[in-house]
Amino acid sequence: MTYQLILLDEFDPERLAVYEDNSRVIWADKTNSSGRTIVMTTLVLPQYLATASKISVDGTFFICSSLWQQLFILIGLFGETWVPLAFGLLPGRAEQDYTDFFELLNSLVIKYAKSEGMKVKKVICDFERAIHNSITNCFGEETEIFGCFFHFRNLKSICLKLSLLFL
Numbered sequence: 001m002t003y004q005l006i007l008l009d010e011f012d013p014e015r016l017a018v019y020e021d022n023s024r025v026i027w028a029d030k031t032n033s034s035g036r037t038i039v040m041t042t043l044v045l046p047q048y049l050a051t052a053s054k055i056s057v058d059g060t061f062f063i064c065s066s067l068w069q070q071l072f073i074l075i076g077l078f079g080e081t082w083v084p085l086a087f088g089l090l091p092g093r094a095e096q097d098y099t100d101f102f103e104l105l106n107s108l109v110i111k112y113a114k115s116e117g118m119k120v121k122k123v124i125c126d127f128e129r130a131i132h133n134s135i136t137n138c139f140g141e142e143t144e145i146f147g148c149f150f151h152f153r154n155l156k157s158i159c160l161k162l163s164l165l166f167l
Helices: 045-051 095-112 129-139 149-165
Strands: 025-032 035-042 054-060 070-078 081-090 122-125 144-147
Touching: 025 095, 035 045, 035 095, 045 070, 045 081, 045 095, 054 081, 070 095, 081 095, 095 129, 122 129, 129 144
Parallel strands: 054 122, 122 144
Antiparallel strands: 025 035, 035 081, 054 070, 070 081
16 A cells, blocks of 8 residues: 655645545544644544544644644554554644544544444543543543553653752
8 A cells, every 4th residue: 555645735635535445535624713623534444433442642743734733643442453543633732622623533433434423431642631621521421531651751750850950
């Protein structure tokens, strides 16, 4: 399978329409006061999203175009394998931006997997309160939220450096 990197000044979904193996890229978007949120996955992945009970999400800020603040990635656990399931371009780090991402993704699951939506029970993410609030609002109070060890280790290192600075 060959992938082509497309750098755009504006989002053009028709340029992302089909991979060589004919799996269609599907997408949904929404604009709020922060800007435009776009969620992308393939036509076959909503079936996996409908059954994934454990997911992990994280954003990266270094490889986004100037139109968005972050690329947000969702992976799901199936057996012992983590599978990338969806990508989002988010305009910021506000709770509404994450909520838009999860709601848009859930709408794709309902439409293409012909299911009642995502049934997430456990989420691994960083320690941003906005993400935690959004997860609780979108998936319910009973959804367990776990902090990511990578981010915890970085936080622990920062706290240690700060304590040494103030001694």
